[in-house]
Amino acid sequence: MCQFENGAFQKKESSNFDFSISKFSNYQIFKLVTMNLKLKIWRQKGPKDNGKMVDYPISGISPDMSFLEMMDVLNDQLVEKGDLPVAFDHDCREGICGSCSMYINGEPHGPGRGITTCQLHMRSFTDGDTIHIEPWRAAAFPVIKDLVTDRSAFDRIIQAGGFISVNSGSPVDANAIPIDKHDSDRAFDAATCIGCGACVAACKNASAMLFTSAKVSHLSLLPQGQVEARDRVLAMINQMDEEGFGNCTNTGACEVECPKGISIENIARMNRQYLGAAISYSPPKATGGGD
Ligand code: SF4
Numbered sequence: 288m289c290q291f292e293n294g295a296f297q298k299k300e301s302s303n304f305d306f307s308i309s310k311f312s313n314y315q316i317f318k319l320v321t322m323n324l325k326l327k328i329w330r331q332k333g334p335k336d337n338g339k340m341v342d343y344p345i346s347g348i349s350p351d352m353s354f355l356e357m358m359d360v361l362n363d364q365l366v367e368k369g370d371l372p373v374a375f376d377h378d379c380r381e382g383i384c385g386s387c388s389m390y391i392n393g394e395p396h397g398p399g400r401g402i403t404t405c406q407l408h409m410r411s412f413t414d415g416d417t418i419h420i421e422p423w424r425a426a427a428f429p430v431i432k433d434l435v436t437d438r439s440a441f442d443r444i445i446q447a448g449g450f451i452s453v454n455s456g457s458p459v460d461a462n463a464i465p466i467d468k469h470d471s472d473r474a475f476d477a478a479t480c481i482g483c484g485a486c487v488a489a490c491k492n493a494s495a496m497l498f499t500s501a502k503v504s505h506l507s508l509l510p511q512g513q514v515e516a517r518d519r520v521l522a523m524i525n526q527m528d529e530e531g532f533g534n535c536t537n538t539g540a541c542e543v544e545c546p547k548g549i550s551i552e553n554i555a556r557m558n559r560q561y562l563g564a565a566i567s568y569s570p571p572k573a574t575g576g577g578d
Pocket residue numbers: 385479480481482483484485486487497498501541544545546547548549
C-alpha cells in the first residue's frame with residue numbers, strides 16, 4: 288500500500304497492493320506527494336501600522352521544500368495576483384547568518400531543535416496543517432515590516448565591547464600561545480552564536496542574556512580576550528540594559544530554542560565576571576584643567 292504519512296509519500300511492503308507508478312496519472316502523483324496548508328501570517332505595513340494576521344491558503348507544497356522556499360512560493364503567487372509579497376529576512380539559507388528569524392506556531396525557528404527557519408523542511412508539517420507565522424515579539428526588536436524586525440540592538444551590544452583592541456602584531460606560529468583544550472572548546476561553542484535573537488524571542492522577559500553571555504564568553508575564555516575582560520563585561524551588560532532587554536530569571540527557554548545549542552552556563556559565567564568587575568571597578572580619575 289502506498290499512502291501519505293507525516294507529509295511524506297510512503298510505500299508499505301507488507302501489502303499485496305500492486306504498486307506501480309504507471310497506475311497513477313501525473314495529477315494523482317502530484318496530489319499524493321504535495322501538501323495543502325493554511326498559513327496565517329502577520330502583515331504589518333510599517334513600524335507605525337497596527338498589523339494583523341492574514342489567512343493564505345497554499346497548495347502544491349513539496350515536503351522536501353525548506354520553509355523559506357515555501358514562503359518564496361507564496362510570494363510568487365502574491366506577486367502574480369498583484370498583492371504585496373510577505374517581507375521576511377534571509378541571507379545564507381544554511382543556518383549561518385541568523386537572519387531568518389520568525390515564530391512558527393509560537394516557537395522561534397519552528398518545531399525543530401538545533402536548526403534555524405531556513406533549515407526547517409516542510410516534512411515537519413502534515414498535509415492540512417494550519418501554520419501561524421509571526422515576527423519576533425520583543426520591545427527591543429521593533430517590527431519594521433511584516434516578519435522583519437530591527438535587531439540592531441544586538442549590533443550595539445557588540446559595539447560596546449565585543450572585540451579585542453590589543454595590538455596582536457604579526458601572526459604568530461600555531462601553538463605559540465598554549466590554550467587549555469577545555470577552554471578552547473567552550474570558547475568555540477560560545478562563538479557559534481549567530482545573533483538570530485531566538486533566545487530573546489523565547490524568553491518571557493525578552494532577556495538578551497544568552498546572546499550577550501555567548502559574546503562575552505568566547506572572548507574572555509581565551510588569553511587574547513582576557514586583557515579587556517573586565518571593561519568588556521561591564522560595557523556590554525550596561526548596553527544590553529540600555530536597549531530595553533529584560534532580566535534573566537533562569538527559566539532556560541533561551542537554551543531550548545537556541546538553534547546553536549548555546550548553554551546557559553555562559554550566563555552563569557558572565558554573572559560571575561560581572562560581579563567581580565563591578566566590585567573591583569574604580570572610575571577613571573578626572574584630570575583637572577588649568578595650572
Ligand atoms: S544565543 Fe542562540 S538564540 Fe541567542 S542569538 Fe545566539 S544563536 Fe541565536
